[in-house]
Amino acid sequence: MTFRQARWDEPLIWELGSAVGETPPPSIPTLPDRLRRKRPVRWPELSELEVVRHYTRLSQMNFGIDTSAYPLGSCTMKYNPKVSELLARRRTAAELHPNQPVETVQGALEMIWRLEKALGKITGFPEVSLQPAAGAHGEFAALLMVRAYFRDRGELEGRTEVLLPDTAHGTNPASAMMAGFQAKEIASKEGCIDLDALRGAVGPKTAAFMLTNPNTAGLFESQIVEIAETVHAAGGLLYYDGANLNAILGVTNPGRMGFDVAHLNLHKTFATPHGGGGPGAGVLAAGERLAPYLPVPRVAKRGRAFALDYDRPKSIGKIKAAYGNFGLDLRAYVFLLSHGEEGLKAVARRSVLNANYLGKRLGRFLPRPFRTLVKHEFLLSGAPLKAKGVRTLDLAKRLLDEGYHAPTVYFPSLVEESLMFEFPETESKRELDEFALAFERAVTDTPEHLHAAPRSLAVGRVDEVLAARELLLSWKDLRGRPETFEAAAPVGSGP
Amino acid sequence: MLSELGLRDADELFTDIPKKVRIGRLGVGAGRDEIDVIRTVDKLLDRNKPYSKFSQFLGGRITTPFSPAALDAVVSRSEFYTSYTPYQPEASQGMLQSLFEFQSLWVELTGLDAANASLYDGATASGEALLLCRRIHEGHRFLIPASLPWEEKSVLANYAAGHAIRIEEIPFDARTSRLDLEWVRSAVRQGDVFGALVDLPNGFGHLDEGLPIVKEALGSVPLVVAADPLVLSVVEPPGAWGADIVVGEGQGFGLAPSFGGPLLGLFACRRDHLRMSPGRIVGATRDQEGRRAFTLTLQTREQHIRRSRATSNICTNESLLALGFVVYASLVGPHGLAQLQARLAEKARTLATALGEIKGLMAPRFDAPYLASFALGLRSGTPGRFLDLLRRRRVLGGYPLADPRPGAPTAEPLLLTSVNEATDEKDIQRFVRSARAAVATMTERP
Numbered sequence: 001m002t003f004r005q006a007r008w009d010e011p012l013i014w015e016l017g018s019a020v021g022e023t024p025p026p027s028i029p030t031l032p033d034r035l036r037r038k039r040p041v042r043w044p045e046l047s048e049l050e051v052v053r054h055y056t057r058l059s060q061m062n063f064g065i066d067t068s069a070y071p072l073g074s075c076t077m078k079y080n081p082k083v084s085e086l087l088a089r090r091r092t093a094a095e096l097h098p099n100q101p102v103e104t105v106q107g108a109l110e111m112i113w114r115l116e117k118a119l120g121k122i123t124g125f126p127e128v129s130l131q132p133a134a135g136a137h138g139e140f141a142a143l144l145m146v147r148a149y150f151r152d153r154g155e156l157e158g159r160t161e162v163l164l165p166d167t168a169h170g171t172n173p174a175s176a177m178m179a180g181f182q183a184k185e186i187a188s189k190e191g192c193i194d195l196d197a198l199r200g201a202v203g204p205k206t207a208a209f210m211l212t213n214p215n216t217a218g219l220f221e222s223q224i225v226e227i228a229e230t231v232h233a234a235g236g237l238l239y240y241d242g243a244n245l246n247a248i249l250g251v252t253n254p255g256r257m258g259f260d261v262a263h264l265n266l267h268k269t270f271a272t273p274h275g276g277g278g279p280g281a282g283v284l285a286a287g288e289r290l291a292p293y294l295p296v297p298r299v300a301k302r303g304r305a306f307a308l309d310y311d312r313p314k315s316i317g318k319i320k321a322a323y324g325n326f327g328l329d330l331r332a333y334v335f336l337l338s339h340g341e342e343g344l345k346a347v348a349r350r351s352v353l354n355a356n357y358l359g360k361r362l363g364r365f366l367p368r369p370f371r372t373l374v375k376h377e378f379l380l381s382g383a384p385l386k387a388k389g390v391r392t393l394d395l396a397k398r399l400l401d402e403g404y405h406a407p408t409v410y411f412p413s414l415v416e417e418s419l420m421f422e423f424p425e426t427e428s429k430r431e432l433d434e435f436a437l438a439f440e441r442a443v444t445d446t447p448e449h450l451h452a453a454p455r456s457l458a459v460g461r462v463d464e465v466l467a468a469r470e471l472l473l474s475w476k477d478l479r480g481r482p483e484t485f486e487a488a489a490p491v492g493s494g495p
Numbered sequence: 496m497l498s499e500l501g502l503r504d505a506d507e508l509f510t511d512i513p514k515k516v517r518i519g520r521l522g523v524g525a526g527r528d529e530i531d532v533i534r535t536v537d538k539l540l541d542r543n544k545p546y547s548k549f550s551q552f553l554g555g556r557i558t559t560p561f562s563p564a565a566l567d568a569v570v571s572r573s574e575f576y577t578s579y580t581p582y583q584p585e586a587s588q589g590m591l592q593s594l595f596e597f598q599s600l601w602v603e604l605t606g607l608d609a610a611n612a613s614l615y616d617g618a619t620a621s622g623e624a625l626l627l628c629r630r631i632h633e634g635h636r637f638l639i640p641a642s643l644p645w646e647e648k649s650v651l652a653n654y655a656a657g658h659a660i661r662i663e664e665i666p667f668d669a670r671t672s673r674l675d676l677e678w679v680r681s682a683v684r685q686g687d688v689f690g691a692l693v694d695l696p697n698g699f700g701h702l703d704e705g706l707p708i709v710k711e712a713l714g715s716v717p718l719v720v721a722a723d724p725l726v727l728s729v730v731e732p733p734g735a736w737g738a739d740i741v742v743g744e745g746q747g748f749g750l751a752p753s754f755g756g757p758l759l760g761l762f763a764c765r766r767d768h769l770r771m772s773p774g775r776i777v778g779a780t781r782d783q784e785g786r787r788a789f790t791l792t793l794q795t796r797e798q799h800i801r802r803s804r805a806t807s808n809i810c811t812n813e814s815l816l817a818l819g820f821v822v823y824a825s826l827v828g829p830h831g832l833a834q835l836q837a838r839l840a841e842k843a844r845t846l847a848t849a850l851g852e853i854k855g856l857m858a859p860r861f862d863a864p865y866l867a868s869f870a871l872g873l874r875s876g877t878p879g880r881f882l883d884l885l886r887r888r889r890v891l892g893g894y895p896l897a898d899p900r901p902g903a904p905t906a907e908p909l910l911l912t913s914v915n916e917a918t919d920e921k922d923i924q925r926f927v928r929s930a931r932a933a934v935a936t937m938t939e940r941p
Contacts (some may be wrong), residue, residue, distance in 0.1 A: 010592070013596050035704065036730065037727075037833075040833065041604060041829040045828045051569075051825045056589075056595065058588070059574040059589050061589040063583075064576070065575050085576075091547060092537075092540035096545060096752065097553040097559055097755075099553055102887075102889070121521050123872075134812075136809055136811065137809075139808065141695075147656060152880065163825075178808045179657045183803035212912060222513060250521050252516045253518055257516045267811065274811075276814040276818070277815075318650050319650060321618040321650070322557065339522065341523055341524065373508070429496055454586075464780065472786075473595075473608075
């Protein structure tokens with residue numbers, strides 16, 4: 001496949017038109033002089049066409065799922081159905097203020113209630129809250145619930161550690177730190193939890209053990225029952241990171257596996273768009289022990305009506321404004337309605353089949369660490385390429401030239417030069433075969449070509465070291481440095 | 496595909512999952528086709544009454560802005576909304592440049608040195624600011640206004656929970672809602688204060704004229720200002736009066752409230768504190784041909800690299816809303832933003848003046864400047880009853896400010912009332928008529 005991205009010499013927006021003069025903003029009688037802005041906001045005055053064309057051109061210099069497949073391990077970049085976009089833009093969904101009287105938002109509350117119930121069934125937990133803004137936010141909230149739980153039991157002073165495997169997502173140890181725990185990593189064995197190492201690590205200091213299953217090596221932790229017993233025997237709680245739930249939908253669930261609390265990412269498993277990095281939507285699902293600590297308000301059904309329940313004395317309170325990312329929750333609800341029981345089970349089968357099929361095809365070119373029966377994703381090691389002076393990063397950039405997003409690289413770190421691939425269920429066999437051919441072209445290309453990649457995109461290889469050294473983070477920092485960072489054809493004088 | 500794997504059945508791909516943890520039916524019902532999904536969801540959504548069906552006065556941190564059609568046209572470009580985090584800069588120049596423009600705009604509005612590429616919402620941005628203060632300055636005490644909305648207090652308490660932090664509330668003047676700066680000075684003199692947060696407008700919707708001298712009371716203690724971006728189009732940037740961190744809620748820039756999410760957390764700080772600050776940051780650089788290019792930078796602060804020593808756990812942010820924010824400001828223009836704020840201030844003044852003539856109402860409750868919102872006080876009756884009576888006349892008159900949790904300390908019953916771009920003379924008249932009738936009803940039958 002020949003691929004070439006648009007390459008506009010598109011100026012920065014303030015280079016498109018000059019800012020307003022030095023006239024101060026209009027006088028507002030109720031605004032005291034002491035607070036009044038002395039000079040106007042320096043931003044260009046542009047026509048609608050100028051703005052639309054600018055951002056349309058920028059959009060043409062961006063990969064999205066609709067243009068390119070994303071084999072990004074652990075990120076589950078599946079197709080975002082258009083019907084969800086249509087429905088989320090309804091006035092009956094978009095034009096709702098969170099502080100409207102509950103009588104005027106019964107449909108919204110019922111949708112939240114229904115989605116929470118369905119996600120409870122999927123996770124195997126009695127209670128669910130949609131308040132977190134994203135996955136990591138859900139981790140943080142769950143660990144605050146763990147804190148509150150141990151405080152109530154008088155054990156918080158002693159239980160200061162959160163354990164996690166060395167393959168854990170970076171958000172896990174970071175969330176532990178944010179919630180005031182010490183994160184302690186446990187070395188894996190053959191890509192999975194080393195039960196002996198875990199037994200040696202748990203104890204009276206253990207507050208929780210955080211685990212994603214299947215893990216980030218794409219492997220199902222088959223000893224999950226023993227893991228749960230070990231953590232619980234030490235008085236700790238078991239936390240489920242739901243980033244990889246796609247592979248086990250309808251096959252097993254965190255409640256059945258013995259977990260106490262979980263977060264899910266609606267922008268992964270439930271097909272809400274990633275938006276260039278966000279918004280996402282996080283879900284908190286809790287078992288009996290932690291459910292009383294979920295954030296308020298909870299959506300409650302009272303007779304035929306729905307209400308916001310604040311009467312939760314043990315609740316940790318609020319973790320964000322309003323009730324969660326409703327616009328995304330609605331899209332996830334649409335995904336659930338469309339798929340239903342059989343559809344969700346097919347998601348797991350199809351995504352696992354995709355990973356195993358592609359793993360087998362790509363395994364001809366680079367070694368696969370650990371066992372080859374994987375779930376939704378698999379790892380390759382780019383280490384053999386080092387002999388010809390090629391790094392995993394070069395291979396990733398070369399794949400961009402084929403019109404594919406790069407896989408996740410250098411994670412998890414226990415595999416040298418690792419590449420992590422995940423093609424969710426929405427990608428066809430044809431796409432997988434095309435990708436395998438593209439991968440073959442890339443991995444067998446000359447070191448010169450690999451080092452020079454990418455050559456088909458809006459820009460060539462970007463100098464990230466220079467960015468970190470110069471720290472040019474806004475238009476202010478670019479001023480006075482035109483010779484270095486000038487666009488091809490600046491227009492106007494800028495702010 | 497199965498045969499190429501030497502398998503007969505997809506179930507063979509799940510032999511690594513022990514029988515003991517297998518589940519049977521999910522019980523979530525059968526799948527539906529698209530027409531049925533639309534019918535089902537619309538039936539549910541039709542039970543909502545969007546605020547546009549009322550004369551509505553909802554606002555505060557989350558507002559009900561008018562959104563120019565071009566805004567949705569841009570953020571609906573699927574190259575933007577279906578894209579991943581721009582970790583591969585060469586494939587993501589469009590989003591990266593847009594975020595660089597967004598950061599530049601927030602830097603301009605706040606008068607600070609650098610902004611990040613967004614956080615979840617205004618409330619969590621305040622939480623992250625609190626944690627940054629803790630890294631900048633010694634101490635265990637963090638000061639916030641007693642008038643801060645209860646939700647934000649609760650979020651801050653959660654961000655502080657794991658870090659031996661005591662949050663203390665700055666008292667305010669009962670007549671003007673102005674913060675007691677003498678109290679702040681004395682708190683700082685006592686020592687152990689590592690930061691303070693003030694808000695603009697405050698939780699009552701009013702502007703505190705004392706804010707420009709808060710930093711004098713704090714000295715070297717870092718100051719966080721939680722500011723409304725539209726207000727910053729007409730107010731002197733907090734960076735100019737000593738703010739070290741400026742956070743805010745950006746949803747009001749043309750982004751639909753969608754029952755409160757997704758929202759847009761705004762965050763800017765001083766250059767000295769950048770390396771300790773949370774969230775993704777976009778920087779300008781060059782590609783190998785020497786052309787200007789953009790990339791994520793200072794990633795060594797972030798969770799995927801620094802893990803338990805990261806400055807925050809945030810990964811997913813609100814990039815698409817950040818794009819919407821900068822598109823909105825560019826469509827409306829700097830002059831347009833200030834004029835919009837001036838129009839809202841004029842409408843709010845008209846409304847408050849008319850409501851203030853009703854015996855039984857205090858409009859505004861505080862003797863302090865305001866722009867689009869103000870606190871409405873009731874001399875008798877409860878905010879809940881008052882709002883119910885208004886709603887029967889198709890008026891949403893605002894919302895109660897009290898903490899709804901049982902056992903919360905009782906506060907003066909106040910409403911937050913706001914105007915918006917769609918508010919017209921008829922809306923104001925209807926509110927005033929309905930309020931007069933409601934007050935009469937509450938006086939007759941309390």
